Amino acid sequence: MTSITKRKTFLILTSLVSAIAILLLSLKPDTAIMDDQTLYEKLNNGNTIYYLVVGDSIGRGAGAESRRDSWYAQLERLIKKRYGADMQGQHISQSGATAFEGLYKLKNTELIYPADIIFLVFGENDRKYMEPEEFAKHYELLVREAKVRAPKAEIITFIESPLAVQEFANQIQAVSSHYGATAIDMRKAYRQSGAEVKSLNRDQVHPNGKGYELYAKTILQTLDEFPNRKAPSTKEALYVQEDAPLHVTTSIETQQGFLYKEPYWTTGKKGSSIRYKVQGNTIGAIIKRNPNGGMVDVFIDRRYYRTINTNWPLVKERYIIIAAGIESGSHQIEFITNDHGHRFNGLDEKPFQLAGVISATINSKGTAE
CATH class of the missing domain: 2.60.120.260 (Galactose-binding domain-like)
Structure with a gap:
């Protein structure tokens, strides 16, 4: 190889390395900005929203005529239409699950996505196995574990539409308020819809596709009004003495x-x-x-x-x-x-x-x- 050819090759390689370096440097600020964005900013910028559902049968959309009719699938379409943003979810939900089971599974499940939103869907099953005071402690441990696993995620909690025991709803609201989580009372949404419950439900507990449409629209309204903030950090415990290992x-x-x-x-x-x-x-x-x-x-x-x-x-x-x-x-x-x-x-x-x-x-x- 002649000296001229070597020099040309060197200049080409140098230019290529410089171009790659410039590209990487130009991408780095954008990446940092994206990682630092609030949920409000990600929505309004059309960024992909990653979410995690930890819940029971309503959490997994039981009662819907098809997966497409589940609350989360309908929410994904609404978010895409409103903000142009895609949603990708991971589901840790099981029919019949309690907050105890949700806590155990969350502790022992590898998270696929860096969650922007964590949906917690419990209460209706818990009332069958424990008193409200015990539920409050399990629910608080679940919220605290969610904050440990995804500290940048906003937490949205559900007071499920069939939950008739007010003390359990009160505990969900109290824990949510303490940790800066956003509680959505679907009982109130059902009442305000003006529709008969039987037209929104598959059975006495589970919504049908129309009921889950109401869930999705209520969540969308909540996100439309969401504050531009960083997710609140973990606070001192409200009910439990410490985070109890299982x-x-x-x-x-x-x-x-x-x-x-x-x-x-x-x-x-x-x-x-x-x-x-x-x-x-x-x-x-x-x-x-x-x-x-x-x-x-x-x-x-x-x-x-x-x-x-x-x-x-x-x-x-x-x-x-x-x-x-x-x-x-x-x-x-x-x-x-x-x-x-x-x-x-x-x-x-x-x-x-x-x-x-x-x-x-x-x-x-x-x-x-």
Whole structure:
């Protein structure tokens, strides 16, 4: 290669490197500005909005005639039409879920997107398993976990349309206000719509496509009026003494009639029993629900506490709440099957499948250890 050719090659490479450097430098400020934008600015600039839904059956859009009719799919179309912005979502929702299950799943799920909005959709199921004061503590821990996982995200909470217990709605509103989350009361939106509830619902709980249209339009109105602000930072806790870790206990004390098939202890025999020892005042379990699922009695410290139903139309691992607000300390938790299950012969799923017990000590603010 001649010296002239070498010099030309050097000049070309130098120019190319310079051009790339200039391009990268020119992009860097824009990237920094985009990362620093508020939700209000991202919407009005037409940037992609990333959202996370942590919720129950309404959170996942159950009752809609199709996915297209779910509240979040309708919201995506409304946002695109109003702001020219796309929305991309990640969903951590499960029919029948409580705030306890939402907290566990949020803690153990890798987030795909840097969320701009987190929607929390709970309350209707929680009222079946705990008192409002216990719900408030679980809900607060969920909000705090959401802020830890996505500190730049705005949090929008729902007071679901079927929630009839006002004390639960009050707690959602109180926790939301404390942390700067935006609470949307869909009961009020239903009333103000002037429509009959039966025209908005698939059943007594779940909205239909028309009901979810009302959800989507109410959220859009909220976003239209959203302040131009950075998401509020985490504040001192309102109800809980500290952020309680959730412990999973997989080692058993004793069992009768169970077989181990990793990671589950399984049985299809009535009267089978399995016992764990845990620490805490809040207790849940990791079970696999399925169409063969049966009824199981739960005993805490050898006293009957409640019966759980592991029957479900789909095969699904669940993280269920068993007890909240019991005395802190060491407890024996025993599960005893009280029927044989086996609704569907030929389905290779046992009536009761248990992977472990979840426990936590959740103290009220000001409570001594």
